[in-house]
Amino acid sequence: MTTSGVSVVEVEDLHTRFGNHVVHEDISLSVKRGEVLGLVGSSGSGKTVLLRQMLGLEIPSQGSVRIFGQSVHESDRNELQGIRNRCGVLFQRGALFSALSVFDNIALPMRELHTLAEPMIRDLVMLKLEMVEIDSQHANKMPAELSGGMIKRIALARAMALDPELLFLDEPTSGLDPVLSEGFVNLIQTLRRELTLTIVMATHDLDTLAALSDRVAVLADQRLLALGSLQEVITTRHPFITKFFLGDRGKKVLGSIGYIS
Amino acid sequence: MPERDDTQSSMKFSRVTGQGGESCLLLTGNCTLSALGRRMSDLSDELTSYASDPHLHWDLTKIDQMDDAGAVLLWRSWGASRPEHLSVRPEQERLFSRLGKTPPLPSLPKKEPLWLVSRVGGGAILLWEHLTSIVILAGQLLLDMKYLMAHPARTPWREISANLFRTGAQALGITALVGFLIGVVLSYLSSKQLQMFGADIFIINILGMSIIRELGPMLAAILVAGRSGSSMTAQLGVMRVNEELDALTVMGIPHSLRLVLPKVIGLGIAMPLVVMWTSAIALMGGMVVAELQLGLSYQFFLSKLPDAVPLANLWLGLSKGVVCGMIIALIACHFGLRIRSDTESLGIGTTNSVVTAITVVIIIDAIFAVIFSDVGIR
Numbered sequence: 001m002t003t004s005g006v007s008v009v010e011v012e013d014l015h016t017r018f019g020n021h022v023v024h025e026d027i028s029l030s031v032k033r034g035e036v037l038g039l040v041g042s043s044g045s046g047k048t049v050l051l052r053q054m055l056g057l058e059i060p061s062q063g064s065v066r067i068f069g070q071s072v073h074e075s076d077r078n079e080l081q082g083i084r085n086r087c088g089v090l091f092q093r094g095a096l097f098s099a100l101s102v103f104d105n106i107a108l109p110m111r112e113l114h115t116l117a118e119p120m121i122r123d124l125v126m127l128k129l130e131m132v133e134i135d136s137q138h139a140n141k142m143p144a145e146l147s148g149g150m151i152k153r154i155a156l157a158r159a160m161a162l163d164p165e166l167l168f169l170d171e172p173t174s175g176l177d178p179v180l181s182e183g184f185v186n187l188i189q190t191l192r193r194e195l196t197l198t199i200v201m202a203t204h205d206l207d208t209l210a211a212l213s214d215r216v217a218v219l220a221d222q223r224l225l226a227l228g229s230l231q232e233v234i235t236t237r238h239p240f241i242t243k244f245f246l247g248d249r250g251k252k253v254l255g256s257i258g259y260i261s
Numbered sequence: 262m263p264e265r266d267d268t269q270s271s272m273k274f275s276r277v278t279g280q281g282g283e284s285c286l287l288l289t290g291n292c293t294l295s296a297l298g299r300r301m302s303d304l305s306d307e308l309t310s311y312a313s314d315p316h317l318h319w320d321l322t323k324i325d326q327m328d329d330a331g332a333v334l335l336w337r338s339w340g341a342s343r344p345e346h347l348s349v350r351p352e353q354e355r356l357f358s359r360l361g362k363t364p365p366l367p368s369l370p371k372k373e374p375l376w377l378v379s380r381v382g383g384g385a386i387l388l389w390e391h392l393t394s395i396v397i398l399a400g401q402l403l404l405d406m407k408y409l410m411a412h413p414a415r416t417p418w419r420e421i422s423a424n425l426f427r428t429g430a431q432a433l434g435i436t437a438l439v440g441f442l443i444g445v446v447l448s449y450l451s452s453k454q455l456q457m458f459g460a461d462i463f464i465i466n467i468l469g470m471s472i473i474r475e476l477g478p479m480l481a482a483i484l485v486a487g488r489s490g491s492s493m494t495a496q497l498g499v500m501r502v503n504e505e506l507d508a509l510t511v512m513g514i515p516h517s518l519r520l521v522l523p524k525v526i527g528l529g530i531a532m533p534l535v536v537m538w539t540s541a542i543a544l545m546g547g548m549v550v551a552e553l554q555l556g557l558s559y560q561f562f563l564s565k566l567p568d569a570v571p572l573a574n575l576w577l578g579l580s581k582g583v584v585c586g587m588i589i590a591l592i593a594c595h596f597g598l599r600i601r602s603d604t605e606s607l608g609i610g611t612t613n614s615v616v617t618a619i620t621v622v623i624i625i626d627a628i629f630a631v632i633f634s635d636v637g638i639r
Contacts, residue, residue, distance in 0.1 A: 086295060098603035103366065113294075115301045116330070123333045126363045131329075136364040144603040163294050163328035194352045195293075195328055 006033040007069075008166055008198045009054060014063035016049060023049055024060070025222040031200055033165075036192075038213030039202040042240060045219045047202040048092070051170055054200065055089060056080065067166065085113070088164035092171045094155035096143040102129075102154055103139040109161045128157040133183065148175045156184070160191070169201040173208045185211045206245070206253040218244075230254075271296045272304070272324070272331070274311075283346070285318040286311055292324050292331030301334065308338035318346040321353055332356040395595050401517045402525060402591075408518070417523045424527025428489040428586075432535055436484055440539040443480060444472065444546025452554040461555045465562055468547040469570035474637065477540030478578045479626055482585040485528070485535060486618035490593040493524055494614035497597025498607040506598075516598065525590040532586025533579040540578060573637030581629055585622050592618045 009031040016024040023046040031037045041047045052058045054065050056072035065072050067083050075083065096105050106125045110116050116124070126136060132153040143151060152175060159167060172188075173181035185208055191197055203209055209216065209230070216233045218225040220240040226233045234245045234254070244250060272290040279285040290296070297304060311317060321327070321335075336357065349357065373379065409416050451467050497520065500506050506516060544566075551557045596614035600606050 099605040115297075115299050117302060117305070120301075120305075120330075120333055120337060122366055123337065123360075123363070124329060126366055127329050127333060127360060130359060130363045137367055139366055140369055142603065144601060144606075160329075163330055165295070190355075194356065195326060 008033050010066040012064050014060045017061045027224045034196050035214040036199040036212050038209045038216045041219030087166045088159035089168045090159040094151040098143050106158045132157045167199045173205045287320045289323045292327040294330035312339050321349045336360045405518045420523035421527050428528050429531030436539045437542045440543035441546040444543035448547035448550035464551050465565045466569040472543045473540050474574040478536045478581040481536045481539040482622040486589045490589050490618045491615050493593035494597040494611045498600035501600050502602045521594040525587050528586040528590040533582035536582035571637045589618045
């Protein structure tokens with residue numbers, strides 16, 4: 001997958017404080033079109049907060065976040081809707097609408113566009129379900145009747161409903177068994193071959209991180225510790241990076257794919 | 262509209278003649294949902310008319326990007342099958358082969374012919390279920406009380422006092438406001454009527470009897486049912502959604518002892534106090550208006566009140582408070598524990614809980630009125 005020079009997400013000089021508690025201090029990063037950025041950090045380091053700020057769900061204390069060149073916190077309604085239609089979000093626990101069936105959950109963003117005819121929506125939804133390997137018999141079920149792994153995959157199908165150019169994934173493989181999470185990684189790789197897809201992904205899972213990310217951003221001690229390819233990042237000397245990437249598990253994962261000996 | 266880069270140009274198609282002299286439709290540009298936008302339905306018609314020619318060669322290899330929506334658009338215009346002559350790139354090939362495999366949406370089960378009978382029957386069974394499970398819950402509470410008599414150290418005092426504070430102390434503001442206003446209105450209307458007969462003095466009897474015996478307890482009960490009942494149901498419901506109830510069960514902490522009993526006892530204690538408070542404030546409102554409208558002084562009003570209203574009425578009002586409080590908490594907990602782990606059931610459960618609690622409170626009031634029809638009335 002080629003990455004062109006256009007920045008899709010730009011975070012500039014971002015500070016976040018909750019009362020006296022400082023979460024982020026002076027964070028700047030950009031995500032280029034077509035690349036996958038992995039966000040890692042210990043729990044409580046503000047990965048999810050940063051992701052929520054990129055989505056416009058939270059307003060940073062200072063600094064700006066621009067998506068497709070437009071500020072997510074200062075744009076007007078129409079501009080923001082334009083941005084949102086080009087983004088897909090997979091929340092950590094799926095966030096499926098529990099009052100709607102699986103089918104309606106995926107169809108909702110398509111119906112909201114008001115440009116697609118209902119028969120076409122039906123075909124598209126079934127195609128998305130097929131894509132995430134959910135059997136068609138589950139289409140009329142309610143989210144409460146589904147297992148955690150299925151909820152995650154259906155949530156991904158919903159995030160992909162509008163074929164977004166930019167995809168935000170919050171812990172995409174947590175709660176999936178290894179087979180499913182490998183399937184998930186394959187799925188994302190296939191999608192990237194077919195479409196120019198830019199992905200921002202917060203994750204704890206080293207396998208997913210190593211398999212998907214073009215670049216990795218490490219958040220710890222309120223700062224952006226390192227930003228670069230996985231090989232570059234693991235050369236940074238910091239206790240968190242050493243523990244996370246070069247601990248027993250990290251060595252096993254990174255060693256098996258030839259990053260470290 | 263946001264500025265788009267040049268790769269976002271929408272799809273175009275042109276009829277060309279291929280090398281072998283065949284007629285060929287060449288598609289270029291972007292065949293994606295965001296690029297097609299509002300042209301979707303027009304394009305669909307246009308493509309369908311092209312697809313009616315079976316000899317047309319479709320050339321999709323010059324398309325920059327095609328996503329699922331674009332593929333479905335083409336697929337539908339072809340009548341859900343491949344045209345005879347089609348040249349595609351490998352990744353497009355994958356999309357179409359996936360489309361070919363996609364199963365149709367399974368149809369929803371049809372309405373059965375006897376749906377009316379099954380609805381009525383289902384409703385009756387549901388009512389029976391509610392009744393039995395409330396009785397079971399109440400019985401469980403009695404067993405818990407017996408257990409606590411034997412093991413007083415296990416009494417959940419903290420939870421009881423927390424419930425007392427939430428349902429009692431924090432309800433004082435709203436009950437005072439409503440009570441005062443009702444007292445004012447009642448006193449104003451009654452004094453207007455009494456003035457016509459020159460029976461001003463009876464305002465004390467009317468206000469005293471109606472407020473202490475009926476209005477105070479009822480107002481307090483309905484407000485508390487709406488306020489505390491709904492919050493108890495929602496709290497238990499959210500605990501179910503969050504699997505907190507299951508966590509308690511696996512720790513061996515029974516729901517009834519730790520969650521239901523403190524609420525029932527807490528509201529059972531708080532309610533008569535709230536009733537007394539509401540009655541007192543409502544009487545105060547009435548007294549203020551009686552002074553303004555009829556010129557009855559406060560001292561006179563208060564000194565005449567014990568003669569006009571026998572003490573039994575106060576006990577009756579307070580005991581209504583105890584019964585209503587415990588029943589409201591019981592109903593709220595019953596509905597809260599029935600909530601399943603989805604948000605819709607949470608909403609329905611809370612609504613049902615409040616509606617049922619208010620209805621039952623009024624029924625209890627009617628029962629009290631019949632049983633104690635001879636008590637406290639001269």
